[in-house]
Amino acid sequence: MNFSTVQWLSIILLDVLIKFLLVTAVGLVVTYGLISFDSLVMAAISLSLLHFVCLFVGATLVVTPELLGIRLSPILRFAASVALANILFVGVLAVLMWPGPNDIPRTADGPVLVALVLAATNLFALFAVALWGRLIKRFRPTRRANQTLPGA
Numbered sequence: 352m353n354f355s356t357v358q359w360l361s362i363i364l365l366d367v368l369i370k371f372l373l374v375t376a377v378g379l380v381v382t383y384g385l386i387s388f389d390s391l392v393m394a395a396i397s398l399s400l401l402h403f404v405c406l407f408v409g410a411t412l413v414v415t416p417e418l419l420g421i422r423l424s425p426i427l428r429f430a431a432s433v434a435l436a437n438i439l440f441v442g443v444l445a446v447l448m449w450p451g452p453n454d455i456p457r458t459a460d461g462p463v464l465v466a467l468v469l470a471a472t473n474l475f476a477l478f479a480v481a482l483w484g485r486l487i488k489r490f491r492p493t494r495r496a497n498q499t500l501p502g503a
Contacts, residue, residue, distance in 0.1 A: 363403065365476040366403075367396055370469070401440065401443065405440040406432070409435035409438075429481075442466075445462045448461070
């Protein structure tokens with residue numbers, strides 16, 4: 352995952368914003384204002400941080416076969432990292448939100464569905480910044496080795 356620092360910060364900010372809007376919408380519909388604004392922001396930040404921990408773990412796990420000499424192409428490595436990170440994210444959230452033995456209903460449909468929706472927001476932020484970086488790189492004029500900067 353070859354993102355620059357600015358791209359990582361952009362992904363983080365976009366992801367927090369998306370999760371904040373989603374958590375706020377759900378919070379307003381469910382509680383009609385009984386939850387404070389700062390608790391909704393903290394929930395969005397926590398979910399976003401969990402997403403980035405999963406991204407780094409996924410990227411690390413995808414690179415480990417290189418210790419055995421197996422090299423993946425950059426696109427395949429990126430896709431595998433994102434897929435593994437989102438599988439890990441959904442798994443962790445489903446386990447954290449799993450209904451207890453005394454909870455009703457006792458099915459996992461709700462936690463898994465919520466985790467999948469949040470994983471979709473992860474993908475939107477990540478691919479939006481990746482696409483933006485590709486577009487900027489494609490349309491940025493390149494200099495040749497024998498050209499100098501203007502005014503130099």
